[in-house]
Amino acid sequence: MLPKIITVENHNHLLLLKQKSLPISLPLSSDTYAIIDAMMEAIKAKGKAAGLAAPQIGINKRIIICSFTGETQDVEIMINPTYINHSNELEEGWEGCFSIPLTFARVSRFKTIDVSYFTAHGDIISKQLNGFAARVYQHEHDHLEGNLMTEQTSELKTFTTEEEFNNFLQIVRKDRMDSLQNSFTSTAKNI
Numbered sequence: 072m073l074p075k076i077i078t079v080e081n082h083n084h085l086l087l088l089k090q091k092s093l094p095i096s097l098p099l100s101s102d103t104y105a106i107i108d109a110m111m112e113a114i115k116a117k118g119k120a121a122g123l124a125a126p127q128i129g130i131n132k133r134i135i136i137c138s139f140t141g142e143t144q145d146v147e148i149m150i151n152p153t154y155i156n157h158s159n160e161l162e163e164g165w166e167g168c169f170s171i172p173l174t175f176a177r178v179s180r181f182k183t184i185d186v187s188y189f190t191a192h193g194d195i196i197s198k199q200l201n202g203f204a205a206r207v208y209q210h211e212h213d214h215l216e217g218n219l220m221t222e223q224t225s226e227l228k229t230f231t232t233e234e235e236f237n238n239f240l241q242i243v244r245k246d247r248m249d250s251l252q253n254s255f256t257s258t259a260k261n262i
C-alpha cells in the first residue's frame with residue numbers, strides 16, 4: 072500500500088510533524104531500509120517533488136530525500152543529515168510542502184551551506200550546496216527538527232483550489248529556472 076503523506080490538517084499528525092526526529096543507527100538495519108523504501112514510494116507517486124522527510128510519512132527518524140532538480144528520478148537519500156551555514160548570507164524564496172496543502176510560504180534560508188550525511192550504502196558525504204539545493208536541504212532538515220515552513224515565513228499564500236495552487240507553482244518553478252539559468256550565465260562569464 073502506498074504510504075500516506077500526513078498533513079497539518081489532522082491534529083495528531085500536526086503533533087507528530089512538530090516532534091524532533093531520532094537519529095538512525097549505523098550500520099543501517101532492515102527497518103531503516105523499509106522506511107527508505109516507503110519514502111521512495113511516496114515521493115515517486117508525486118511525480119515532481121523537491122524533497123520529503125520521514126516524519127511526513129509518520130516516522131520520526133532522521134532520513135530525508137532531496138531532488139535538487141525537482142524531478143523524482145534525481146532523488147538522493149540522506150541519513151542523519153547535518154549542515155552548517157557557510158556564510159551568513161540569506162536568500163528569500165517561495166516554498167511549498169506536501170504536509171501543508173495549498174500553501175506557499177516565503178522563507179529566508181542560508182544561501183550556501185556545508186552539509187554532511189550518510190548515503191543508503193552507509194557512506195559519509197560532505198559537500199557544499201547553494202541556492203535552490205541549499206533551500207531544499209534546509210526545508211527537509213527542518214522537518215527533522217519539528218519546524219514547519221509556515222512558522223518562519225515573511226509572507227504566506229494560501230489557495231482554495233488545486234488549480235490556483237498549481238498556477239502559482241508554475242510561476243515559482245519558472246523563477247527557479249531563471250535564477251538557475253542566471254547563475255549558469257554568470258559562472259560562464261567568470262571563466
Ligand SMILES: [Zn+2]
Pocket residue numbers: 167168169170210214
Ligand atoms: Zn515540507
